[in-house]
Amino acid sequence: MASSEGIISLGPWGGLGGDRWSYRASGGITEIVLRVEGNIKSISFKDASGLVSGTFGGTGNDPNDRGKEKKIAIQWPSEHLKSISGTCGRCKGLLVITSLSFITNLTTYGPFGTAARETFSIPIADSTVVGFHGRCGYYLDALGIFVTPANSHGSISVGQWGGPGGDPFSFRVGSWIKEIIVHEGTNIKSLSFKDGNGHEYGKFGGKNANDTGEERRIEIDGHSEHLTSITGTYGDYAGMVVITSLAFQTNLTTYGPFGNATGTSFSIPIEGSVVTGFHGRGGHYLDAIGIHVKPRDIEGTISIGPWGGRGGSPWSYITNRGINQIVIHVGSNIKSISFRDTTGLDSATFGGENPNDIGERKTVLINWPSEHLISISGTYGNFSTLLTITSLSFTTNRATYGPFGTGSGTPFSIPINNNTVVGFHGRAGHYLDAIGIFVKPQTTI
Secondary structure, three states, X not given: OEEEEOOEEEEEEEOOOOEEEXXXXXXXXXXXXXXXXXXXXXXXXXXXXXXXXXXXXXXOOOHHHOOEEEEEEOOOOOOOEEEEXXXXXXXXXXXXXXXXXXXXXXXXXXXEEOXXXXXXXXXXXXXXXXXXXXXXXXXXXXXXXXXXXXXXOOOEEEEEEEOOOOEEEEEEOOOOEEEEEEEEOOOEEEEEEEEOOOXXXXXXXXXXOOOOOEEEXXXXXXXXXXXXXXXXXXXXXXXXXXXXXXXXXXOOOEEEEEEOOOOEEEEOOEEOEEEEEEEEEEOOOEEEEEEEEEEOOOEEEEEEEEEEOOOOEEEEEEOOOOEEEEEEEEOOOEEEEEEEEOOOOEOOOEEOOOOOOOOEEEEEEOOOOOOOEEEEEEEEEEEOOEEEEEEEEEEEOOOEEEEEEOOOOEEEEOOOOOEEEEEEEEEEOOOEEEEEEEEEEHHHO
């Protein structure tokens, strides 16, 4: 199986407790399972290939605080998840996710949980959710999404924020946004743009000849610097709801804020993106604004394996960062496995569901970026009447770590070159039943 996709990260929203985690689906997300009681205790996912994510949150092991199960079935491919909304609040002194809704192209599921004052939502169009990330521990502390474009433009539309006045506008550039011209005063009077090919867009707003404001110009190099997001405020001005302030974020710095930051604030916590255009409304002033973004990187991954038995449940883990830590629990076989990427995001633990046989913890540290994982090898055989992974070794461009386990049973190895391992997949339950890898060519990193 091969795929080619660009990923944009939005969020997370919530608290700073627990451990960081991420999940990327292999195909469309078809099921979401929540445990809810006042707040969101935990969340897990299943994709179109039947792979399950593991459970994020709910690590307190208190049977009286696990919550009630809520299951959402998404009828992929005619239905796809495109956004989320929810609230954050306090539970036992922690800032956690207290309610969630899931928005598809057909309907909205939820809200689940208890709504709190601190809300979050993602006004987003032309997108498909392909994964989630956040923080978790006893509960679901924080949540964000990974999205890909769901249109022929290869971009998604985020926003818009502001008022309903003025005329609608929208544009996308074919190169990069090279220049932004802002006219500002107590609010944003107008915006206009120029792209890397010299094409001009706008002016949007600025139709009140008696209130045109001061001109500000932003120059963006386009080779080393690119526009990634915007922040701002909107509120009342001259009897209208308009954009009162704006700042423009690039991969290097923030320009602004311009205007007067009064009213309701908005921001877009987004990573892995390039702003390719703007949309909104303009008349006497800049009434509303949103952005068109597309993924910064295009990734092609290849799935190899898995090897092992057919017990347990299917799982997968994939990252667009480097893997720099692998934790396995080992005895006569491999009890469980988990991963951490270079941003500190932890995967779920795959396997390890037999509390009477958890094994000894072993940690493999990979010195990214000079060292990267290129392959695995191991054995699979019978353990406690199950066909499981009995040993594993991890090969990087510099060394081999292992073998861990007993090395009994049928061996497997993957003699491949010029690649980087970007994820794993397999089956797991009481133990690690099966394992395979996702790789991408080294030349595309």
